[in-house]
Amino acid sequence: MADTFKLTHENLDGLFAVLRKDGRRVLAPVDADGRTELNDVEKPGQVSKSYIQTIMSAKDVVFPKVERLLSYTTEPGSVELHDAEPHALPTVLFGVRPCEAKAFGALDAVFNWDYRDKFFNARLEKMAVIGVSCTKADDACFCTSVGGGPADTKGSDILLTPIDGGYLAEVLTDKGKAIQALAPQLFTPGNGVDKAMIAAKLEQAFDQPALTAKLPGMFENKLWEGQSLRCIGCGACAYVCPTCVCFDIQEEADPKQGQRLRCWDSCGFSMFTLHASGHNPRETQSARWRQRIYHKFSTYPERYQMLGCVGCGKCTRACPVDMNLREHLVEAANA
Amino acid sequence: MEALKQKAKELLQKGDVKAVLGYAVGTGNVRRPHFARTPEQVDRLVLDEKCTQNLATYLTKHEVKHLGKVAVVALPATQRALLQLVAERQLRDDAICLLAMDGTEVKVLPSGAAVEQHLALKTDAMPTADKAMIEKLMAMTREQRWAYWQQELSRCVKCYACRNSCPMCYCEHCTMDCNRPQWVPVASHALGNLEYHMVRAMHLAGRCVECGECGRACPVGIPVHLLTFFAEESTAKQFGQRAGHSTKLDYALSTFKPDDKETFIR
Numbered sequence: 001m002a003d004t005f006k007l008t009h010e011n012l013d014g015l016f017a018v019l020r021k022d023g024r025r026v027l028a029p030v031d032a033d034g035r036t037e038l039n040d041v042e043k044p045g046q047v048s049k050s051y052i053q054t055i056m057s058a059k060d061v062v063f064p065k066v067e068r069l070l071s072y073t074t075e076p077g078s079v080e081l082h083d084a085e086p087h088a089l090p091t092v093l094f095g096v097r098p099c100e101a102k103a104f105g106a107l108d109a110v111f112n113w114d115y116r117d118k119f120f121n122a123r124l125e126k127m128a129v130i131g132v133s134c135t136k137a138d139d140a141c142f143c144t145s146v147g148g149g150p151a152d153t154k155g156s157d158i159l160l161t162p163i164d165g166g167y168l169a170e171v172l173t174d175k176g177k178a179i180q181a182l183a184p185q186l187f188t189p190g191n192g193v194d195k196a197m198i199a200a201k202l203e204q205a206f207d208q209p210a211l212t213a214k215l216p217g218m219f220e221n222k223l224w225e226g227q228s229l230r231c232i233g234c235g236a237c238a239y240v241c242p243t244c245v246c247f248d249i250q251e252e253a254d255p256k257q258g259q260r261l262r263c264w265d266s267c268g269f270s271m272f273t274l275h276a277s278g279h280n281p282r283e284t285q286s287a288r289w290r291q292r293i294y295h296k297f298s299t300y301p302e303r304y305q306m307l308g309c310v311g312c313g314k315c316t317r318a319c320p321v322d323m324n325l326r327e328h329l330v331e332a333a334n335a
Numbered sequence: 336m337e338a339l340k341q342k343a344k345e346l347l348q349k350g351d352v353k354a355v356l357g358y359a360v361g362t363g364n365v366r367r368p369h370f371a372r373t374p375e376q377v378d379r380l381v382l383d384e385k386c387t388q389n390l391a392t393y394l395t396k397h398e399v400k401h402l403g404k405v406a407v408v409a410l411p412a413t414q415r416a417l418l419q420l421v422a423e424r425q426l427r428d429d430a431i432c433l434l435a436m437d438g439t440e441v442k443v444l445p446s447g448a449a450v451e452q453h454l455a456l457k458t459d460a461m462p463t464a465d466k467a468m469i470e471k472l473m474a475m476t477r478e479q480r481w482a483y484w485q486q487e488l489s490r491c492v493k494c495y496a497c498r499n500s501c502p503m504c505y506c507e508h509c510t511m512d513c514n515r516p517q518w519v520p521v522a523s524h525a526l527g528n529l530e531y532h533m534v535r536a537m538h539l540a541g542r543c544v545e546c547g548e549c550g551r552a553c554p555v556g557i558p559v560h561l562l563t564f565f566a567e568e569s570t571a572k573q574f575g576q577r578a579g580h581s582t583k584l585d586y587a588l589s590t591f592k593p594d595d596k597e598t599f600i601r
Contacts, residue, residue, distance in 0.1 A: 035556050037490075055554055056492070065492050066522045139363045229398060230368040235494040236554045250521045263522045264492065271512050285398050320500045320552035321388070322367035 002153060005180075005187035008166035012044045018183045019092050024128075027061065028094040029054045038093075047095055052138050053314055057100055057242035058093050062123040063107060063264075065239075069119070069249075071259040084259075086122040092179070094130045099143045099312040101131040101155030103242030109304040110245045119262075128175040131156030132167070137200040140313025142326040144202045148310055151199035161195040168193050205326050206333035208297070208307070215298040215332070219290070223335050227328050228289035230321045235266030237315035237323065243296070243308050246272075267291050289323075293332065336382060339408065342434060342441045343377045346406050352432055353403030356393060358386040368393065372402070382408060382436065389546040391416035391502035395425050406443075409433040411457050412546035414450050415579030416502035419544055421447045422584040425505055447582035454580065461545055461564060468558065469565055485525070488532060490555040493523035497549035497559045498535060503542050503578075510534060532562060540566035541587040544579035 007015065019026055020042065029048045030039040036051040038058055068084040093101075104124070111120035134141075134150035143149060153159045157176035160167035169187060171180050180187050238244040248265040251258060265272060268288055274280045282288045300308035309325075316324045343355040359369030359379040366386045371377040391413045393399045407413060414433060420426040433444040435453055444450045460466075472480055498504045498511070510518050511531060519534060520527035543563040550560030571577045574587040585592075591600070 033556060037555075055556075066524050066527075225398075229370045230393075232392065232396075232496075232499040232552075234496040234499040234552070235492075236496045236552075239492045239494045240554055248521065252520055252522070261522050266494070269495075269512075285396075316362055318554035320496050320548075320554075322361035322365055324362045327362075 002159075002170040002172045004190035005169045005171065006163070006166060006190050007160060007169040007187060009044070010166075011186035011188070012166065014186050015179075015183060016042065016044055016094075018186070019179070022090075022182055024090040024092050026092045026094050027058065029096075038096075041094075044094075051095075052134070052136060052141070053097060053100075053312060053317065055314070055318060056240055057103065057312070057314055058096050059103070059107060059242050059244075061091055061093065061127055062104065062120050063111070063245065063247075065264045067119055067262040069260045069262055071257065073257045074255070084119075086119040088122040088126045090126045091123075092128050092130060095132045096129060097134055097312065098131050098150065098152040098154070098156065098159065099141075099148050099310040100242045101129045101159075102148055102152065103310045103312070104129070104155055106243035106300070106304075106306060106308050106310070107245055109300075109306060113304070128157045128179060129155060130158045130160060130176075130179070133159060133161040133195060133198070134200045135162055135198060137202045138313065138317075140316035140324065140326065141200075141202055141311065142205050142313065142329070143311035145205045145326070145329070146208055146307050146309055146311040149199070150202060151195045161193075161198055163193050163198065168195055168198075206330045211329065211333045212297050212301050212307075215294060218332065218335065219294075221332075221335060223332060224290040224293075225284075225286040227323075227331065228286040231268070231285050231289055231323055232321055233268050233270060233285050233288070234320065235264070235268055236318045236320060237292070237325075238266035238268060239264055240314040240318040242312060242314065243310060267295065293328070297329070336380075338439065338441045339382055339434060339436070340377050340380055342443065343371060343380060343406065343408075344374045346432070346443075347371070347374060347377065351404070352406040355380070355406045355408070355434070356390050356399075357408035357434075358382060358388070358390075370399075370402075370405075380408070386410065387548075387551060389413050389416055389500075389502050389544075389548040391420060392500060392548070394420065394430070395502075395505040404430060404432060406432040406434055409435050409444070409450075411454065412544060412548075413502075414444075414454050415544040416546060418447060418450055418454070418582055419503060419542060419579045419584070420505070421582040422578075423503075423542070423586075428582070451581060462547070465547065465558075465561060465564060469561055469568075472561065472565075484532075485529075487557045488528045489525070490557055491523060491528040491532070492555065493521075493528065493531060494554060496552040496554060500548045500552035501539070502546070502548070503539060503544065504535075510538075532559060535559075536562035536566045539563040541570040541574065541576075542578045543567035 025040050027038050028041045029036045029051045031048045036048050036054045038054045070084050071082045073080045111117040151161055153172050157173045159170045246265045247262045250261045250263050273282045296308035346352045355371045357369055357380040358366045361367035389412050390407050428447050435442045435444055444453055519530045545564055547560040550558050570587050
């Protein structure tokens, strides 16, 4: 059971100052030209007042869109290799939603599966999450259908739930306790507020365990073709997704030097599984769309005993053609 | 709206088309592209001022071509894109079946010629906000413009929503995906982003139908359409022709004419 406190708005101001003094940057949702972006902030006053979600996920804090893995220089007869070191900044993610906080677990499952990725881990180690519970949801949200909830604590080091005058603060992990220890006086005794009364109400849209159980038998279902007909095959869904972890290794080189880069990739792209022979096992957009669903709802549970989706709905909001994931999962569950 | 649905059902029932592509209500009351392949699916069609997407994008996709002939609910921008696709020999004239609204009446435009004629009656001025923004950018110094685009493009993640939503970006093997040799860096770093957007803008100079779909598609709100709008306007000014007005148009940037006004080419 987490230790529960109250964090007033004034004390949150103080906490931001203390975190920055401790040498950490604070990234939080900020309003920018009608969008909500995750940006460096100094004060809680800069944080968006009305956001449901940021457009991009916070995954690039641990898994940047471009990461240099190594570089080299060549001279006649010799090659000199230079290991790259991750440029990991001490970071506090403030205001990410419980769904997104939980998503780091899905990234961790891959980056620490059969090999411990030093870049991911260096960044993760220096990151702490102060999540903020949702008091409203929109038509893209479905966290409660994938085992989460608007005030779920999983993935947050401290979870804040808005109450009169500030926040109910649940200090959940050692990283959370370390933040609290920087200024223990800012965390005052809690008053026993029931956060379930404050959190957004979001009805479960489909039975996920039942869907996961039936997916292996639905591979040839016509449903995928129908759903994907309007998909234009871009990577917006994958790139805003907090759990999408696929990457491509690129080499940028000239005759004298080069570097090896890890770049985001997306299963929606037609070249994602293109073989050198010219054969493509996922030749059509429907095969690629099906892959997206299966990877998150069938492969992930099978391999990592968790889902590859947290129900944040970012993909739905970012999609140029409104591919609504919740709606498509409901359809699949009812098929 | 009822007239449109009725016409769509009629076309499907007679077997003239295999699907009707239009718009339906989506998440949070947005409009989304909608393929109606049965009369029941036709009932979900809507057409109002919230419908903006350029549906011509779908006509060159394998999956859509496989359906057979598709009737398309066509806004003026969709009509322009379709004419340009015919001009670039990406669509055959007999593949055309557009449903265009003329007041409350539904017109079926069955050929490129019919679309040309219908479009000639419409004005297609660039949205004032975009025009104003281009003027504002042109009034800047080169350094200011450079700073503006560097700032904007820093948000780009190379999801290619701009490319994939564009009706004129139909190439099966895009230069961006070419890796033998690799012309443009794949990585979404400053250079990779800049090169991509420059190539895209240049490739659409003289071909952009100014629908603005790329800008609307961008998940992080980069006004990438201003780049192609500007490229198209420059081409129009210098070559005296615009994309999307005729089924017969020689591409300005790759056509040699003996009577070219420039002397260096002769």
